[in-house]
Amino acid sequence: MRRGFVLRSKMLALVGVALLASCTSREPKRQPNQSIPDAREAKDPPAEAARVVAAAPSEGAIGSALPELSERHVDDRYGYELAFPRGWTASEGAAMPALFVASARESSSDAFVENVNVVVEALPTTLSAEDYADGSAPLLQTDLSEYRELSRTTVELAGQPAVRLEYQHTYQGHPLWVVSYMLVAGPRAYVITATAEQSQLDRWRAPLDAIARSFRLTSG
Numbered sequence: 001m002r003r004g005f006v007l008r009s010k011m012l013a014l015v016g017v018a019l020l021a022s023c024t025s026r027e028p029k030r031q032p033n034q035s036i037p038d039a040r041e042a043k044d045p046p047a048e049a050a051r052v053v054a055a056a057p058s059e060g061a062i063g064s065a066l067p068e069l070s071e072r073h074v075d076d077r078y079g080y081e082l083a084f085p086r087g088w089t090a091s092e093g094a095a096m097p098a099l100f101v102a103s104a105r106e107s108s109s110d111a112f113v114e115n116v117n118v119v120v121e122a123l124p125t126t127l128s129a130e131d132y133a134d135g136s137a138p139l140l141q142t143d144l145s146e147y148r149e150l151s152r153t154t155v156e157l158a159g160q161p162a163v164r165l166e167y168q169h170t171y172q173g174h175p176l177w178v179v180s181y182m183l184v185a186g187p188r189a190y191v192i193t194a195t196a197e198q199s200q201l202d203r204w205r206a207p208l209d210a211i212a213r214s215f216r217l218t219s220g
Contacts, residue, residue, distance in 0.1 A: 066207050069214055073099060078120045079219030080190060084211050101211065112174065114204050116194045116211045123187055132189050133163040133182050144169040157181050158217045168198060177201050181212055
């Protein structure tokens with residue numbers, strides 16, 4: 001069973017690289033508030049499966065310097081929700097359960113799309129968040145250029161034990177900063193990943209981490 005998990009995790013890691021490619025490429029023709037195209041030909045999710053609703057004001061942990069997380073994407077099929085600022089776009093992939101939440105371009109020279117994505121994986125056996133992170137770490141090292149782990153801690157997210165992994169790597173010449181939360185709830189693993197350019201880290205670390213930490217489970 002452990003071998004099966006590793007194979008499935010490798011597939012997930014490769015999909016993650018595809019997500020990164022679609023979310024971080026230069027997009028000179030993209031207009032503000034336009035959804036990012038998914039490399040897997042994203043389709044609009046069924047109305048009953050996902051929806052965006054107004055969210056309650058952010059909790060006190062999200063300081064006044066951070067954007068208000070006033071929008072909330074709810075996925076009823078996979079039982080989660082994620083809050084994000086007004087003006088950001090949310091879209092879903094078709095081939096694998098995934099959510100892309102991307103910032104709007106701030107100017108014509110804004111070539112990078114800060115983003116948070118959620119990937120859901122069905123697990124073949126019972127795992128802890130630590131087991132899942134252990135299986136994912138070697139794949140990140142193999143598949144990501146100039147990978148460097150910055151920190152790995154055990155935290156609580158959505159009322160569940162989770163692993164918070166912060167790391168850097170390079171993609172198409174872009175030095176990137178990433179924070180990824182991995183948690184397991186029942187037969188599913190949820191991976192919530194936020195990405196920004198390292199040169200913009202001081203500005204984006206706290207807002208992106210706040211969006212990732214807004215993740216909530218809506219069903220068991």
